Amino acid sequence: MNTSKRPNLWLRNMSAKVAAVPMIATALIVFVGCSVWSVVYSFTSSRSLPKENFVGLKQYERLFSSNRWVESVENVFIFGICTLVFSLIVGFSLAVLLDQKIRFENTFRTIFLYPFALSFMVTGLVWQWMLNPQLGVASVVRNLGFENFEILLLSSREYSIYAIVIAGLWQGTGLVMVLMLAGLRGIDQDIWKASRVDGIPAWKTYLFIVVPMMRPVFVTTLVIIASGIVKVYDLVLAMTQGGPGISSEVPAKYVYDYMFGRANLGQGLAASTVMLSTVLIVLIPWSYMEFRDKQEKSV
Amino acid sequence: MRGVTPTTAIGPRGSKPKRILSTRNIVVYGVLTVAAVYWVIPLYVMIVTSLKGLPEIRMGNIFAPPLQITFEPWVKAWDSACTGLSCEGLKVGFWNSVKILIPSTFISIAIASVNGYALSFWKFKGSEVFFTLLLLGAFIPYQVIIYPLVILLRELGLFASLGGIVLIHTVFGMPILTLLFRNYFASVPMELFKAARVDGAGFWRIFLQILLPMSLPIFVVALILQITGIWNDFFFGVIYAGTLNFPMTVQLNNIVNTTQGVKEYNVNMAATLLTGLLPLVVYFISGKLFVRGIAAGAVKG
Numbered sequence: 001m002n003t004s005k006r007p008n009l010w011l012r013n014m015s016a017k018v019a020a021v022p023m024i025a026t027a028l029i030v031f032v033g034c035s036v037w038s039v040v041y042s043f044t045s046s047r048s049l050p051k052e053n054f055v056g057l058k059q060y061e062r063l064f065s066s067n068r069w070v071e072s073v074e075n076v077f078i079f080g081i082c083t084l085v086f087s088l089i090v091g092f093s094l095a096v097l098l099d100q101k102i103r104f105e106n107t108f109r110t111i112f113l114y115p116f117a118l119s120f121m122v123t124g125l126v127w128q129w130m131l132n133p134q135l136g137v138a139s140v141v142r143n144l145g146f147e148n149f150e151i152l153l154l155s156s157r158e159y160s161i162y163a164i165v166i167a168g169l170w171q172g173t174g175l176v177m178v179l180m181l182a183g184l185r186g187i188d189q190d191i192w193k194a195s196r197v198d199g200i201p202a203w204k205t206y207l208f209i210v211v212p213m214m215r216p217v218f219v220t221t222l223v224i225i226a227s228g229i230v231k232v233y234d235l236v237l238a239m240t241q242g243g244p245g246i247s248s249e250v251p252a253k254y255v256y257d258y259m260f261g262r263a264n265l266g267q268g269l270a271a272s273t274v275m276l277s278t279v280l281i282v283l284i285p286w287s288y289m290e291f292r293d294k295q296e297k298s299v
Numbered sequence: 300m301r302g303v304t305p306t307t308a309i310g311p312r313g314s315k316p317k318r319i320l321s322t323r324n325i326v327v328y329g330v331l332t333v334a335a336v337y338w339v340i341p342l343y344v345m346i347v348t349s350l351k352g353l354p355e356i357r358m359g360n361i362f363a364p365p366l367q368i369t370f371e372p373w374v375k376a377w378d379s380a381c382t383g384l385s386c387e388g389l390k391v392g393f394w395n396s397v398k399i400l401i402p403s404t405f406i407s408i409a410i411a412s413v414n415g416y417a418l419s420f421w422k423f424k425g426s427e428v429f430f431t432l433l434l435l436g437a438f439i440p441y442q443v444i445i446y447p448l449v450i451l452l453r454e455l456g457l458f459a460s461l462g463g464i465v466l467i468h469t470v471f472g473m474p475i476l477t478l479l480f481r482n483y484f485a486s487v488p489m490e491l492f493k494a495a496r497v498d499g500a501g502f503w504r505i506f507l508q509i510l511l512p513m514s515l516p517i518f519v520v521a522l523i524l525q526i527t528g529i530w531n532d533f534f535f536g537v538i539y540a541g542t543l544n545f546p547m548t549v550q551l552n553n554i555v556n557t558t559q560g561v562k563e564y565n566v567n568m569a570a571t572l573l574t575g576l577l578p579l580v581v582y583f584i585s586g587k588l589f590v591r592g593i594a595a596g597a598v599k600g
Contacts, residue, residue, distance in 0.1 A: 023429060119530070175593060238555075276443045
């Protein structure tokens with residue numbers, strides 16, 4: 001009896017296991033296997049094809065002494081912080097306004113969210129045209145009589161990254177708003193009654209009671225925005241192609257250019273490994289926290 | 300529409316909201332309207348610009364409606380705009396995108412729904428581990444895995460082909476879609492499943508005959524998610540599809556950002572609109588389902 005049970009256990013759920021093969025393959029080969037491969041080959045001096053000549057940390061030394069990489073990292077920080085701050089503030093404020101039992105709520109929500117359906121390519125090209133220094137919005141203001149008015153976002157080395165922030169915010173704030181609105185709707189209405197009985201003004205209730213209660217929503221929103229920030233690529237390509245000069249380069253573009261454009265695979269892989277490590281540094285504490293919260297709940 | 304009269308509303312600031320033109324209302328609607336105008340302007344500018352002739356554009360008022368409406372930019376964007384390589388317009392990219400979209404959407408949803416089903420009803424040893432790995436995979440920056448995937452596809456003979464890009468979309472759509480289906484199937488009562496088991500239905504039969512018919516809404520949500528996602532993709536298309544299969548987004552970039560020749564802003568905007576048209580239509584038709592899709596995908600992620 002015992003001997004016949006063992007193979008049985010393996011064969012149990014056979015169709016489920018067969019059906020899960022694509023998932024297992026994706027998880028193991030693509031997500032784990034390919035990541036490990038990239039990390040390993042980032043220690044080689046591979047040029048256009050992967051080669052096993054290991055050179056230690058050479059690629060990383062070169063990476064961090066490269067102006068373009070340093071600029072890219074700075075840019076993604078500026079882009080990330082501006083995007084996080086503004087999309088959270090604006091998204092939350094819009095959600096609060098929409099939560100005031102107003103008319104036309106659906107219309108407003110539809111308007112704020114529609115750019116999210118558009119690709120970064122489309123978003124980038126529209127804003128490239130809007131911010132065009134000669135013919136864009138700047139020209140309209142000049143025609144109004146402010147003859148020296150200029151929007152130098154796209155043509156300046158200092159501010160080009162902010163042009164990308166503007167376009168990114170236009171595209172993504174709607175998503176933040178929807179998530180926040182869902183969070184607000186999940187708040188117990190009794191909270192509002194209680195705070196009214198206590199005579200607490202609405203803004204105080206929002207700031208000191210509702211926002212802390214929405215912590216999980218804020219955290220997930222944060223993670224979603226952050227994982228988008230790391231990947232930002234199409235938007236830059238559409239708007240500025242990294243220029244003027246290298247002033248709006250981002251890490252994702254660095255990786256792509258070195259892997260496919262400049263045939264310097266080792267360098268591209270080293271850069272991508274740095275990106276991966278950054279994500280892991282953020283992700284591991286977060287998933288640990290989530291996991292712990294869930295355990296506490298089930299206890 | 301919802302018939303909430305000010306007197307019965309138990310609003311957060313419900314002190315004495317009697318007048319329609321209260322300060323509160325003015326502020327709320329005022330701010331929302333200003334914001335809405337800001338959000339609409341780019342779409343308006345796109346449409347207006349695409350209907351103007353070049354001389355009119357050079358006059359420099361991008362907000363002005365066209366003095367003389369012309370559809371030539373649209374025709375040119377579709378039929379004969381140049382990408383630096385050829386002058387065949389966006390239509391090539393459009394059909395490529397369609398060819399990529401249909402199989403990718405179908406296959407990715409088919410696989411992910413079965414995954415979600417197996418994960419909620421047929422858990423086996425290690426299934427949760429693989430699922431967690433899959434979810435973590437959604438957070439890995441694509442840049443880390445693009446090159447090894449090029450090698451893998453080359454080995455399979457699928458690099459720079461339609462099959463290759465379909466496979467890539469299936470793989471990268473899997474984490475979010477599997478999560479979507481798993482969460483949905485988890486809400487289906489276990490009794491239903493057990494009853495079917497007692498009646499002798501197997502893995503596929505339960506899925507096809509019981510779960511499929513009752514989970515139409517979640518399939519629509521997945522469909523919306525995949526159609527917009529795959530149509531809007533640029534990154535995978537440019538790497539894995541190959542020059543012959545470049546999707547619309549890639550072709551759009553090649554048309555607008557070519558350095559040669561006069562910049563035809565009207566053609567560019569027509570091309571941009573054409574590329575954004577399908578996701579916009581999907582968005583406006585699907586309405587609340589679209590919101591549900593991103594909320595389901597995002598909040599639980």
